[in-house]
Amino acid sequence: MRVAIAGAGAVGRSIARELLRNGHEVMLLERSLEHVDPSSVPEAKWVHADACELVSLEAAKLQTYDVVIAATGDDKVNLVLSLLAKTEFGTRRVVARVNDPRNEWLFDPSWGIDVAVSTPRILASLVEEAVSVGDLVRLMTLRQGQANLVEITLPADTPLAGKAVKKLTVTLPRDAALVTILRGGRVIVPQADDSLEGGDELLFVASVEVEDALRTAVGL
Template sequence: MRVTIAGAGAVGRSIARELLDNGHEVMLIERNLAHIDGESVPAAEWVNADACELASLEEAGVQNCDVVIAATGDDKVNLVVSLLAKTEFAVHRVVARVNDPRNEWLYTEAWGVDVAVSTPRMLAALVEEAVSVGDLVRLMTFRQGQANLVEVTLPPDTPLAGRAVKSVVLPRDAALVTVIRGGRVIVPQADDALEPGDELFFVCVADVEDEIRSALTS
């Protein structure tokens, strides 16, 4: 997969290293010449250009990329990059960094954003996930709020102890995708028994989260 990252600060470079380690091709676009440091991510392609300029993106070959990540520290820039990537170059997947949570409402399909990543929101969710037992915690939102990844850790007194996965009646538009038990990652099968301490991960629409809570406590 070929990925373009707009913004080669600490965040952009870290993302680039992870993607390169996973075997992807990465191009970093950075307009500030002082931030161009090829030695920090030597396997990446570096381009000194303004990612908000259509001509610069075309010259860099963004049209040949599968994914664009807008990772600058400026929300206005990230939105412009996202819009250009989606509308002018028809990039299949656009991921944008949210710097100020107050601007998160702008990161929608109207601005070309497929996935908005808000660091403050993710950190808060991870803290909740670490300390909450028995409560449903929203970890991540997909596709402009159309679906969420939510997690619940079954408490010691869970009524689901020993019951099969198939006995948990979930609402429409919800699916149990993973169970983490100790150091194991389990793809749940219908006859698998649930245990206290299991971490259950669901993908669902927001409207049915209360129904999932009810299904886990009955």
């Protein structure tokens, strides 16, 4: 997969290294010449360019990349690049970094963004996931905001203890699916006859509209 990353600061370079380790082809776009340092990520293609300039993006052949990641430290730049990538270059998937949580409401499909990544929200979700038992915690918004990855930790006295997974899945709302069960150090792909236990962490993919119904199905 070919991935273009705008912003070659610490965040952009870290993303690039991870993608390169996984066998992807990466281009780093950086506006500030002093931040252009090919030796820091030698396997990546480096381009000195302004990610908000259409001519620069055309010269970098952005249309040949499968994914664009807007990872600069400026929300305005990330929004403009996301819109250009989607509307002018037909990028299949656009991921954008949210620096200021107050701007998070802007990072949606109307700006060409498929996935918005807000570090404060992720950290808050991880904290909630670590301490919340018997409640629904949103971990991640999935493609185009149509669904969320949510986690529910069953309390010790859950009425589902000892019951088969199929007893739960038949009660789930239409737009919700149980994808895995975390139990201690195990990752369990749920099968119909597997039994549930108190303390199980259940991961669901669910639309926002059915979250209340999901809580009811799990007995919260």
